[in-house]
Amino acid sequence: MAILVESVVKRVSQDVCHGPNPYESRNSVHVDGLSEILGEIPVREGCTQTVTEKLGIAYSTCVANENPHKRSLKELKAILAENGFGEWPLVGKKKQRFGDYRAVLIETGMAPLFSVYVTRDMKELSRNIIEFDQFSFSLIGRNELIKPKEKKNKRSVQAYKALIRTALSVIKPNLKPAIVSVLTEEIFSFESQIAKRTMSKEDRRNTLRLYKRTTLRDLQRKFEGLPLLDALNKEFSLVNITLTEDEPVAIMAERYFASTTKFLKRVSPRVLYNYMGWRAVLTRASYASKRFREAKLNFNKVSKGLMKEPPLWKTCVRLVASAMKEVVGRLYVMKKFSARAKKDLKNMTPNIGYPEWMLDTDFLEHLYRHLDELRHDEPFVRIQEDISDNNYKNGLLELREPFNKTLT
Numbered sequence: 454m455a456i457l458v459e460s461v462v463k464r465v466s467q468d469v470c471h472g473p474n475p476y477e478s479r480n481s482v483h484v485d486g487l488s489e490i491l492g493e494i495p496v497r498e499g500c501t502q503t504v505t506e507k508l509g510i511a512y513s514t515c516v517a518n519e520n521p522h523k524r525s526l527k528e529l530k531a532i533l534a535e536n537g538f539g540e541w542p543l544v545g546k547k548k549q550r551f552g553d554y555r556a557v558l559i560e561t562g563m564a565p566l567f568s569v570y571v572t573r574d575m576k577e578l579s580r581n582i583i584e585f586d587q588f589s590f591s592l593i594g595r596n597e598l599i600k601p602k603e604k605k606n607k608r609s610v611q612a613y614k615a616l617i618r619t620a621l622s623v624i625k626p627n628l629k630p631a632i633v634s635v636l637t638e639e640i641f642s643f644e645s646q647i648a649k650r651t652m653s654k655e656d657r658r659n660t661l662r663l664y665k666r667t668t669l670r671d672l673q674r675k676f677e678g679l680p681l682l683d684a685l686n687k688e689f690s691l692v693n694i695t696l697t698e699d700e701p702v703a704i705m706a707e708r709y710f711a712s713t714t715k716f717l718k719r720v721s722p723r724v725l726y727n728y729m730g731w732r733a734v735l736t737r738a739s740y741a742s743k744r745f746r747e748a749k750l751n752f753n754k755v756s757k758g759l760m761k762e763p764p765l766w767k768t769c770v771r772l773v774a775s776a777m778k779e780v781v782g783r784l785y786v787m788k789k790f791s792a793r794a795k796k797d798l799k800n801m802t803p804n805i806g807y808p809e810w811m812l813d814t815d816f817l818e819h820l821y822r823h824l825d826e827l828r829h830d831e832p833f834v835r836i837q838e839d840i841s842d843n844n845y846k847n848g849l850l851e852l853r854e855p856f857n858k859t860l861t
Contacts, residue, residue: 486785486789487774487781488770491508491509491512491784496509496510496829502826502827503814504777504817504820505784507824508780510829511773511776511827511833511837511840512769513829514829514831514833514836515765515773521740521741521742521743522832525834528831528832528834529624529741532835533734536561536562538729538734541731542624542636542727542730550722551726552722553718554722554725558680558684560726561729562684562688564589565588566588566647566728567587568587568588569583569586570584575703576664578856583685587650587652590648591644591732592735592752593613595653597609597610597756598645599648599649601645608755609752609755610641613752614637614638615751617731618637619748620734620738621633623738640724640731643720643728647716650708650713651706651709664703664705665703665704666702666703667704668702669681669682669685669696669697669698670698670699672704672710676710678717678718679717682697682698691845691846692846692850694850694853740834740837746762776841780817780821782811783812822843823842823843823846824840824842824843825839
């Protein structure tokens with residue numbers, strides 16, 4: 454789903470709704486130990502799967518994805534189409550498909566151009582609220598995007614552009630090199646212009662000063678033309694929630710929204726669409742293309758000094774521990790804690806970082822109620838998408854639920 458792909462719910466980084474990540478708690482689970490536990494999960498197909506068995510399939514499928522099959526790329530293209538990017542990148546006769554930027558945002562969603570997520574209301578702590586924020590950065594940093602010609606940034610920028618070119622060529626192999634180069638420059642230039650409209654981390658330290666409570670009606674008046682209500686209702690319809698202009702919301706980046714809305718009225722809808730599609734590909738293509746994975750590794754070598762890619766099993770442990778953290782945490786407790794320790798877990802919670810619901814099987818099954826049964830023969834890119842969709846829907850539903858301290 455569009456909002457979730459970049460930062461809608463922010464479940465892993467903020468742990469707003471389901472407590473601290475056991476993988477990152479003070480009694481942090483070692484990757485090696487988790488790999489052994491995950492690899493031992495018995496898996497059934499053709500039966501009703503438990504959420505633990507779904508976790509096992511997700512992990513084993515990820516580990517088997519060393520060299521993604523052509524079917525993985527086909528599945529990636531299907532996922533892109535489901536998210537509004539079936540024609541990405543737009544070139545040639547189809548370049549005028551969208552009348553204006555509003556049509557693009559309604560088709561593709563607002564992320565990553567605008568960060569939108571459900572989170573705890575900073576001024577009314579018992580409730581959740583929709584919060585709007587500035588653009589979320591991808592692999593490349595704000596400074597590189599704003600000052601790409603500076604000597605210290607040139608190599609990272611070149612590697613980032615190479616990654617964009619690879620994505621374009623992987624999705625549409627028949628594109629001519631000259632067209633790929635033009636599209637790459639357009640996408641990078643757009644992202645650079647957006648980055649220039651953001652505030653630096655230093656300027657955003659006082660979050661309470663930036664935080665503004667308002668309504669959708671007021672935001673639509675302030676940022677005339679931005680289809681906030683229509684775009685949000687398309688997403689919330691997935692969980693049968695309908696918003697109105699009276700919906701209370703919060704915003705952390707008024708200046709960014711104002712400047713970016715003006716910019717969108719001048720930019721080509723085709724360029725906007727191609728940028729949004731690039732970010733959708735970036736979050737998924739490593740699971741479906743060895744070539745893209747290698748280009749991404751090259752970027753990480755240049756920009757972060759990473760000498761080699763970690764073993765795939767380590768990457769997979771981190772992926773599933775992030776995507777299904779509650780289930781991974783429960784499994785670790787069940788495998789590693791003694792019976793006495795499990796009995797005392799509730800009292801230990803404040804000290805060790807594990808939420809008290811961790812041993813509640815019914816609760817965990819409910820958390821993954823939107824996740825259908827998984828199959829070993831499914832490409833991992835599809836399994837990862839399905840898990841993300843489940844978490845996304847849970848995040849949307851939290852809008853109509855009070856903030857629950859027992860889940861923190």
